[in-house]
Amino acid sequence: MKGANIGELEELILLTVGILYKEAYGVAVMDEVEKQTGRSLNISAVHAVLKRLEEKGLVKSRMSDPTEERGGRRKRIFLLTASGKRALEDAHEMRNQLFQQIPKIAFQ
Amino acid sequence: MTKASPPKWADRFLEWYCNPSLLEEIQGDAHELYGRSAKQRNRRTADFLYVWNVLRFFRWSNIKRSRSHPTGHFMMYKNYLSVFKRGLIKRKGYSFINVFGLAIGVACFLLISMYIRDEYSFDRMHAKADRIYRIHEILQSDGIGERSASQPFPVAEALVNDYGSQIEKAVRFFNFQAPTLALATIDNQKEFNESRLFLTDSTFFDVFDFPLIEGNPQKALNTTHTIVLTETMAKKYFEDEPAVGKYLKFQGNMDLLVTAVMKDIPANTHFQFDGLISLQTYDQFYDPRVPQVWHWYWNPCWTYLLLKDTRDAPVIQASLPAFVKKYFPAFVQNDVTMELFPLTDIHLKSNMDYEIQPNSSLTTIYVFASIAIFVLLIACINFINLSTARAANRAKEVGMRKTLGGQRIQLVTQFLFESTLLCVIAVVLALIMVVTVLPTFNVFAEKNIDATVLLQPFYLSLLLVLPLIVGLLSGIYPAFVLSSYNPITALKSTPGRESGSLLRKSLVVVQFTLSIILLVGTGVAIDQLSMLQKSDTGFSRENVLMIPVTRSPVAQHFMSLRDEFLRNKNTVSVTALEEVLGAKHQVGNYLFEGYTESKPFPRLTVRHDFTKTFNIPMVAGRDFSEDVNTDDSLALVVNETFVRQMGWTSNDHAIGKKFSSKPNHRIIGVTKDFNFTSRHQSIRPLVMELNSAPKGFDVRIKYMAVRISGDDVPGTIEWLAQQWKSQIPGWPFDYFFLENDLAKLYKDENKMSKITMVFSGLSILVACLGLFGLSTFTAEQRRKEMSIRKVLGSSNTDIFFLFSKNFFGLIIIANVVAFPLAYWLMHEWLRSFAYQVNIDLKLFILSGLIAIAIAFFTICYQALKSANSNPAEVLKSE
Numbered sequence: 004m005k006g007a008n009i010g011e012l013e014e015l016i017l018l019t020v021g022i023l024y025k026e027a028y029g030v031a032v033m034d035e036v037e038k039q040t041g042r043s044l045n046i047s048a049v050h051a052v053l054k055r056l057e058e059k060g061l062v063k064s065r066m067s068d069p070t071e072e073r074g075g076r077r078k079r080i081f082l083l084t085a086s087g088k089r090a091l092e093d094a095h096e097m098r099n100q101l102f103q104q105i106p107k108i109a110f111q
Numbered sequence: 112m113t114k115a116s117p118p119k120w121a122d123r124f125l126e127w128y129c130n131p132s133l134l135e136e137i138q139g140d141a142h143e144l145y146g147r148s149a150k151q152r153n154r155r156t157a158d159f160l161y162v163w164n165v166l167r168f169f170r171w172s173n174i175k176r177s178r179s180h181p182t183g184h185f186m187m188y189k190n191y192l193s194v195f196k197r198g199l200i201k202r203k204g205y206s207f208i209n210v211f212g213l214a215i216g217v218a219c220f221l222l223i224s225m226y227i228r229d230e231y232s233f234d235r236m237h238a239k240a241d242r243i244y245r246i247h248e249i250l251q252s253d254g255i256g257e258r259s260a261s262q263p264f265p266v267a268e269a270l271v272n273d274y275g276s277q278i279e280k281a282v283r284f285f286n287f288q289a290p291t292l293a294l295a296t297i298d299n300q301k302e303f304n305e306s307r308l309f310l311t312d313s314t315f316f317d318v319f320d321f322p323l324i325e326g327n328p329q330k331a332l333n334t335t336h337t338i339v340l341t342e343t344m345a346k347k348y349f350e351d352e353p354a355v356g357k358y359l360k361f362q363g364n365m366d367l368l369v370t371a372v373m374k375d376i377p378a379n380t381h382f383q384f385d386g387l388i389s390l391q392t393y394d395q396f397y398d399p400r401v402p403q404v405w406h407w408y409w410n411p412c413w414t415y416l417l418l419k420d421t422r423d424a425p426v427i428q429a430s431l432p433a434f435v436k437k438y439f440p441a442f443v444q445n446d447v448t449m450e451l452f453p454l455t456d457i458h459l460k461s462n463m464d465y466e467i468q469p470n471s472s473l474t475t476i477y478v479f480a481s482i483a484i485f486v487l488l489i490a491c492i493n494f495i496n497l498s499t500a501r502a503a504n505r506a507k508e509v510g511m512r513k514t515l516g517g518q519r520i521q522l523v524t525q526f527l528f529e530s531t532l533l534c535v536i537a538v539v540l541a542l543i544m545v546v547t548v549l550p551t552f553n554v555f556a557e558k559n560i561d562a563t564v565l566l567q568p569f570y571l572s573l574l575l576v577l578p579l580i581v582g583l584l585s586g587i588y589p590a591f592v593l594s595s596y597n598p599i600t601a602l603k604s605t606p607g608r609e610s611g612s613l614l615r616k617s618l619v620v621v622q623f624t625l626s627i628i629l630l631v632g633t634g635v636a637i638d639q640l641s642m643l644q645k646s647d648t649g650f651s652r653e654n655v656l657m658i659p660v661t662r663s664p665v666a667q668h669f670m671s672l673r674d675e676f677l678r679n680k681n682t683v684s685v686t687a688l689e690e691v692l693g694a695k696h697q698v699g700n701y702l703f704e705g706y707t708e709s710k711p712f713p714r715l716t717v718r719h720d721f722t723k724t725f726n727i728p729m730v731a732g733r734d735f736s737e738d739v740n741t742d743d744s745l746a747l748v749v750n751e752t753f754v755r756q757m758g759w760t761s762n763d764h765a766i767g768k769k770f771s772s773k774p775n776h777r778i779i780g781v782t783k784d785f786n787f788t789s790r791h792q793s794i795r796p797l798v799m800e801l802n803s804a805p806k807g808f809d810v811r812i813k814y815m816a817v818r819i820s821g822d823d824v825p826g827t828i829e830w831l832a833q834q835w836k837s838q839i840p841g842w843p844f845d846y847f848f849l850e851n852d853l854a855k856l857y858k859d860e861n862k863m864s865k866i867t868m869v870f871s872g873l874s875i876l877v878a879c880l881g882l883f884g885l886s887t888f889t890a891e892q893r894r895k896e897m898s899i900r901k902v903l904g905s906s907n908t909d910i911f912f913l914f915s916k917n918f919f920g921l922i923i924i925a926n927v928v929a930f931p932l933a934y935w936l937m938h939e940w941l942r943s944f945a946y947q948v949n950i951d952l953k954l955f956i957l958s959g960l961i962a963i964a965i966a967f968f969t970i971c972y973q974a975l976k977s978a979n980s981n982p983a984e985v986l987k988s989e
Contacts, residue, residue: 046144046164051170073140
């Protein structure tokens with residue numbers, strides 16, 4: 004099914020959301036991606052992807068308590084959903100499967 | 112510690128565009144990043160990055176949009192529709208008043224617009240209509256003379272010769288200025304006096320586009336003795352046999368070959384005809400032995416020019432004075448002005464002497480247009496009033512919708528949607544009304560409008576736009592008032608809170624002001640009309656038979672016919688004259704004593720006993736006498752105005768004054784003034800000339816006039832007809848009563864007063880519907896109040912007066928506003944008449960009383976109902 008597929012950036016951010024568990028919000032995700040992969044994203048791109056993931060039902064969100072550094076504004080904390088986890092597992096499994104089918108000779 | 116904050120404007124921009132549900136996280140993240148970069152780098156970079164981020168957030172998914180999604184929109188409309196339907200059914204009376212009133216308004220508007228559009232469609236069916244001009248000749252000295260729609264015979268040819276580079280074609284129409292011309296089949300089986308026959312040039316079909324059914328337009332009229340008939344005429348004379356190739360007898364002595372049959376002339380042309388005879392046939396008329404001056408003086412030919420380019424019209428107009436100098440006889444040169452008049456303007460704007468057929472006028476159009484707008488306005492006001500009055504009842508709905516998240520704009524949309532929908536229903540109803548009453552309307556507007564014109568793009572778009580405009584116009588105020596309610600007060604407050612009542616009252620005043628103006632206008636128009644028709648014109652018109660006799664055998668037999676007519680004891684007097692007395696006159700140039708050159712004066716050529724037949728008293732001198740042979744051509748009779756115009760001291764003074772250049776020509780008598788034209792004009796100087804020669808019947812003498820006593824009219828006419836048959840065999844005896852013919856002079860006013868009467872009646876009806884609706888609501892709202900008053904001891908009459916008091920106040924204010932307005936409007940309208948009726952103050956009082964009375968009966972029902980209600984019944988329902 005086409006709709007179940009997720010793109011590369013989506014997968015990356017979905018993974019990051021998983022990593023950050025309970026601390027995943029826009030800026031944190033952006034920082035984590037940069038730290039882990041060296042890719043510098045614009046915050047608006049991160050928001051767009053997170054929104055898309057939420058629409059696909061792969062993450063859910065809730066609002067955090069207000070924080071002082073944001074001028075009393077709340078964060079939107081993203082959490083993996085069951086289908087988000089499955090999507091990650093599927094992607095991971097597919098990669099492994101594919102990876103293992105590469106003949107050894109190809110690496111030499 | 113002063114915390115750096117991002118640039119205000121960028122923040123505001125973000126807040127402006129960002130979807131509120133996303134704003135918090137977006138703004139939060141942006142601020143967090145700002146704080147970080149402000150700490151790590153400098154402030155300026157942080158500002159820049161902040162702005163950059165704000166700009167990057169500016170994307171479709173983040174932008175604030177209308178909350179309602181497309182599907183939701185549609186669903187809301189479904190909801191509006193069902194709410195509308197329920198409301199419509201729940202308050203049947205209210206809906207009926209609203210829709211019916213609006214429908215009447217729209218129907219009136221549609222009917223009048225159809226009338227006006229028809230008036231403007233005149234003469235536009237010709238492909239070259241914009242290039243066709245009629246040429247007018249104004250022959251006036253000191254404002255006396257004629258403003259003629261027709262021209263001398265040679266004008267057309269001379270113009271084409273002189274201005275060939277601008278004028279493509281010219282065409283003339285001629286009918287001997289005769290009221291009727293005789294036409295018969297060769298075997299005389301069918302003979303009729305035809306009033307709509309014209310002689311015309313062969314260029315006719317080049318200039319005008321009247322389609323032929325049979326025959327060749329190029330050849331139909333280019334030889335002598337040919338005639339083109341309309342379809343109806345061909346049927347009339349030849350029934351179902353083919354007409355082309357057959358002969359018809361013209362004026363009893365000339366055979367004409369039918370060369371073509373044309374479609375019937377559409378009703379919207381400024382002149383109507385049944386047949387066209389080639390003008391070449393009468394080239395003999397243009398007799399070379401007659402001196403040139405007279406050809407250029409007598410002006411019986413309606414002349415139309417087809418220009419090569421409309422832009423040439425001013426060029427030709429500018430060269431016309433030179434043209435007059437070149438051709439017109441010296442004695443009129445200074446008094447003649449010629450003007451080009453566009454064909455398409457003739458019907459509404461031309462008002463010359465000798466129009467082929469009477470035209471309409473712009474005043475009528477303006478009057479009708481204002482009536483149409485008045486009635487529509489009154490209907491719209493009804494709508495506004497009833498909707499705002501009902502606003503209180505809908506306050507709860509508004510409150511509920513707002514509480515459930517309805518936006519103000521949605522409520523406005525809803526109410527506009529409802530009013531537009533109501534208008535659509537009203538328009539549909541109006542269409543049904545229009546189609547039903549159109550035949551009746553056609554009869555009294557003297558039109559022939561087909562209901563299928565409503566399918567024209569103009570009306571289709573009008574029908575589409577009208578509900579929108581009326582719906583928006585009448586819905587916009589209620590929509591904004593209703594949607595402005597604060598949900599809390601709207602839900603809390605008890606219905607009965609009056610809102611917009613001042614506006615409502617002023618609108619009622621406007622409605623009744625308009626209605627009263629229409630009533631007064633109708634009254635004044637009727638008064639004016641009856642004044643024009645009934646007042647003394649200075650001659651007797653009753654029991655006078657007019658018999659058209661131009662170019663008939665009567666010329667030879669006038670004296671014997673007259674003697675035979677007079678043998679009957681019921682025949683009072685017999686004469687003959689040039690035109691229908693009181694309708695029309697001709698103009699002649701006369702040189703009077705004390706003047707160096709001749710001047711044009713209105714003229715009537717008459718036979719003996721003219722003054723006797725029409726009961727016109729002489730004030731000085733004597734009438735033409737059969738005992739004085741020289742009266743014919745050597746004597747003139749004038750009217751009193753003529754004497755005054757010449758500056759002669761008294762009527763007696765005028766007697767014996769010389770005219771013409773010969774010494775023995777003299778004025779022999781002065782008559783009392785009489786209206787020899789319609790009373791649209793005041794009395795002007797008039798010269799009466801005797802012409803007793805048989806040749807006079809060629810063009811000068813057009814009618815025999817027979818005055819009969821009022822006894823046994825049918826018998827007398829029968830007797831006259833018999834004498835006619837024995838004296839003038841083979842010539843139809845046609846006659847009409849002068850009185851009936853003169854009534855036609857005021858056709859326009861008659862039509863107008865009839866139409867204003869009907870529409871002002873309707874406007875009152877619509878206004879009353881509104882008042883009724885309004886009083887119903889007031890009654891409902893004040894039910895408890897009235898009941899409590901009753902419980903506390905008010906009598907029924909008290910309640911009744913209390914209830915109706917408010918409305919009467921409004922009607923009285925409307926009267927006060929309407930009177931001066933109506934007076935001023937009527938005064939302006941009357942200024943176009945030479946004879947004006949005095950605006951009768953009684954009319955105002957009458958109109959005011961009518962308005963009050965009708966309003967009273969309207970409110971009465973509700974007032975009585977609330978006065979007679981049982982307070983226990985009303986109050987228990989709390």
